[in-house]
Amino acid sequence: MARRIAEPYKIKSVETLSMLSxxxxxxxxxxxxxxxxxxxxxxxxxxxxxxSGTTAMSDEQWGALMTGDEAYAGSKSWKRLESAVREVYGYQYVLPTHQGRGAENILSQLKIKQGDYVPGNMYFTTTRAHQEMNGATFVDIIIDEAHDPAVDHPFKGNVDIGKLQSLIDKVGADKIPYVCVAVTVNLAGGQPVSMENLKEVYELCKAHKIDVMFDATRCVENAYFIKEREDGYEDRTVASILKEMMSYSDGCTMSGKKDCLVNIGGFLAMNDEELYIRSRELVVVYEGMPSYGGMAGRDMEAMAIGIREAVDxxxxxxxxxxxxxxxxxxxxxxxxxxxxxxxxxxxxxxxxxxxxxxxxxxxxxxxxxxxxxxxxxxxxxxxxxxxxxxxxxxxxxxxxxxxxxxxxxxxxxxxxxxxxxxxxxxxxxxxxxxxxxxxxxxxxxxxxxxxxxxxxxxxxxxxxxxxxxxxxxx
Known part of the structure; x- marks a missing residue:
């Protein structure tokens, strides 16, 4: 019989629940x-x-709230968040936002022009809304198995490479500003994408000079499924698998309210310096200074810790x-x-x-x-x-x-x-x-x-x- 596993934490505080008739x-x-x-x-x-935003934060995160640096520019808390993103996810440039949809807004405005197509492995509501509001048409390129709830496939979030290639052939690579890959796929049932598939998507897009941007909201969960289900990863740490995953992308939008283990906040991350400079200007317009975006210093402190706790x-x-x-x-x-x-x-x-x-x-x-x-x-x-x-x-x-x-x-x-x-x-x-x-x-x-x-x-x-x-x- 399999041994049962208890929670890897103990309870310090409780909240009374409503029990209505x-x-x-x-x-x-x-x-x-x-x-x-x-x-x-x-x-x-x-x-x-x-x-989203309903996580119970750890004692270290709650303690960090008291050390938040609320400086308008050059905050120490911002430096800690930037360092955590670079170390855990591997992206060079980071811009904090009030939550994930703030990052979606900036990315969509900068990358999309009227008449473009944005393929993705199933839509997410706010992501698709930002894409369409900026003139793009969303195209679903997820594998067919994802649309059948009864099919037992280990990676139902995978991109159908044939569908992606067909879209490129039909509309041209210049009409595709980026491919949006969700890891995991929420509306498919929280289904993961395999490492092999992420590599294939990235290689195909690089051949056509198309960027790959992750919706990385639940990327740690995706890394765990790779560890469980994909050959060659069973003995790897989740942290190392995650780092490899993110290397097959050019950037990501992140809602920190999920896998970053905080109640508010997000970020836009990338490796392209030119895109970063342009994004930095829009952050000022829509979110705040590039060193805090839409977040308070105390929230950046908590997120920096949560990013590392999540890969335990x-x-x-x-x-x-x-x-x-x-x-x-x-x-x-x-x-x-x-x-x-x-x-x-x-x-x-x-x-x-x-x-x-x-x-x-x-x-x-x-x-x-x-x-x-x-x-x-x-x-x-x-x-x-x-x-x-x-x-x-x-x-x-x-x-x-x-x-x-x-x-x-x-x-x-x-x-x-x-x-x-x-x-x-x-x-x-x-x-x-x-x-x-x-x-x-x-x-x-x-x-x-x-x-x-x-x-x-x-x-x-x-x-x-x-x-x-x-x-x-x-």
């Missing part, structure tokens, strides 16, 4: 328009909405292990999820979970709402709502994947919390036919998953048939 949750959900993003955190029991082999093994602990319980109960289990979240296959609903009935949104109603667990939709509308036709984009993301914050919850989540999902699955679809009653013009509002399609306005409800928390 069913009726209280129902009222909160109604106020939020059945959008989990609009539920007050005070009304949430276990919050799996996102792993014991930490990342537990982090991935906890996600698997939840996912395996669901697999054992025959709950349809994206397989293999990803690095930062377990993704429910809402189409298979609620087969009686059409995609236009927003099954992932309905399932996320039902989960909160059942147990106070907050998750999020990653499907037709997140995909938005076609800019030309105005019709819904209809992704193959209609998912509910159960995102595990780093160093926050114990496996007992995961048990509560699993129990709620299993009970919901048993009464899945009683969950109705939703209609959209308010739709914002962009990134609608943040602020859209919904209502149940049932005649009596109930999301879950009342006679079948089971209150997990009284």
């Amino acid at each position: 069913y009726d209280e949750r129902k009222e909160s959900l109604n106020r939020a328009g059945y959008n989990t993003f609009l539920i007050d955190s005070a009304d949430v029991y276990i919050d799996l909405l996102t792993d 082999d014991h930490y990342i093994a537990h982090r991935i292990g906890q996600v698997r602990y939840l996912g395996q319980q669901l697999i054992d109960a025959n709950i349809p999820i994206v397989q293999p289990i990803g690095g930062h979240a377990v993704f429910l296959d809402a189409r298979a979970f609620l087969p009686h609903l059409q995609q236009e009935d927003f099954p992932a949104q309905a399932l996320a709402a039902a989960l909160y109603l059942d147990s106070g667990v907050r998750s999020m939709e990653r499907g037709i709502i997140s995909a938005g509308r076609n800019n030309e036709t105005g019709e819904h984009n209809k992704p193959n994947l209609e998912l509910v993301r159960l995102t595990i914050p780093r160093r926050v919850y114990t496996n007992n919390h995961m048990d509560v989540v699993a129990d709620s999902i299993i009970e919901l699955y048993e009464k899945r036919e009683t969950i109705c679809g939703l209609k959209m009653v308010y739709e914002p013009p962009t990134l609608r998953f943040f602020n859209a509002r919904f209502a149940p399609l049932s005649e009596n306005g109930e999301l879950i048939s009342e006679e079948n409800r089971k209150m997990t928390i009284n």
